[in-house]
Amino acid sequence: MSVDLLIRGGTVVTATGRTVADLAVDDGRIVAIVAPGTPFDADATLDATGRHLLPGLIDVHSHHREPGYTHKEDIVSATSACAAGGVTTSFAMPNVQPPPNTAERLASMIELYEQRAIIDWNINAAGTVLDEIPELATMGIAAFKVFMVVDTGRDYPHMPGIGVHDHGDLLRIFSKVGATGLPLMVHPHDQALMTAIEERYWDRGERDFRAYAKAYSDHDGIIWDTATALLLRLQKATGTQLHLLHTQTQGVIEQLRRAKANGQAISAEMNPWAVFLGNAWENIERWGSYALSYYVPEANTEPLWAALRDGTIDLVSTDHAPHTREEKEPGWTDGWKAHTGTPSTQFYLSMLLDASADGHISLERIAEATATAPARVFGLGDKGRLEVGLDADIAIVDLERSYEITDDIVLSKIGWTPYAGRHVRGTVTHTISRGEVVYEDGQVVGRPGRGRQAKPTTAPITSSTAA
Ligand SMILES: [Zn+2]
Secondary structure, eight states: OEEEEEEEEEEEEETTEEEEEEEEEETTEEEEEEOTTOOOEEEEEEEOTTOEEEEOEEEEEEOOOTTTOTTTOOHHHHHHHHHHTTEEEEEEOSOSSSOSOSHHHHHHHHHHHHHHOSSEEEEOEETTOGGGHHHHTTTTOOOEEEEOOOOTTOOSSSOTTTBOOOHHHHHHHHHHHHHHTOOEEEEOOOHHHHHHHHHHHHHTTOOSHHHHHHHHTHHHHHHHHHHHHHHHHHHHHHOOOEEEOOOOOHHHHHHHHHHHHTTOOEEEEEOTHHHHTTTOHHHHHHHGGGGOSOOOOGGGHHHHHHHHHHTSSOEEOOOBOOOOHHHHGGGGTOTTTSOOOBOOTTTHHHHHHHHHHTTSSOHHHHHIIIIIHHHHHTTOTTSSSOOTTSBOOEEEEEEEEEEEOOGGGOOSTTOOOTTTTOEEEEEEEEEEETTEEEEETTEEOOOTTOOOBOOOOSOOOOHHHHO
């Protein structure tokens, strides 16, 4: 048999196990997974002896910043960082300018991605303009996204046009999105409580990064818990598939467990910062706003790992959110003036592999949470597993090779990472997208414009409905 690429002797990892095998790729697809040494006539051969093959990561929550904020990141830099991190599909969030909340705006954003993306991609349209929702749903997207954040003092990163807090408006959106059959992603937030909490800090003259961190986790994360309670109830009322973003409190985990036990159509994500960054107060003292996405007090760390292991949290997505140093610096004195969010797409696989070496999570569960589950939840039937017939999206990793994360190796435009200085066990040596090597040994070699929209091909399935 003649094939385009033969990857020899690696350990192929799937959600259900691992096996040493040769993996053959032809025409962008996996065509054989066979015993090592099986004869093939291959145009190219890659020796993966001693390394592991994971399904290419599918990140359903990333901020690529284009159009509108290309001083922070753009499609080329974001998808370069993805390629270096083993990510073969990345979904962009809609807080760009103009936000993709109409068919016309989404169409022009799709055009940009077709010209510039190095890996496969999709765009989570903003589901905030009711009349546009049906047409947006026909444009190959895999989900809608709504932020419940509507703080008026700031126009970024939650600008007008993408935030909804009014419960009636949320009900309308749930119903309209539900009719399309696509999942609705929501950033849970209780703006009314947050406003009251913030005022208390400000009245005491507390405005720095510490106050900001604590405000968002006030009363054991009350703003996350009450918002989630509302969203789960709206899900139940409408039947719309809900994907809950930013799982970070024990209160949310308990609610997810109950809702899933009751068969609700929900999925949930955890972001790397919840267990690798914002969960240690020393990181926040040291890095200030550079460490904030959000402060997730350490009592939540073990429950989060446990919920990820047992599937209460279905998947890991990055919430990759680059901001420049200039946008972070004001946080030392006024946390509310710094832009919220942290970058992570280039290093989260390495950090998960490192956590795996420490026993927090198995390699199989990493494969499932970073690829198989996102593909299932968002209907990417051709992706997410190392199986014959599926897209040859593969991350090859060397678990023995460790490295130090430094600002120097950051491919994101901002040139810094809050994970700098960490030594991680687990190096991505190659990233393969539909059979084509897009990253090897430290170099992104994929061409901008080769990436394709990763359109859903199967019905979205949440883990509770899959059981
Ligand atoms: Zn985000």
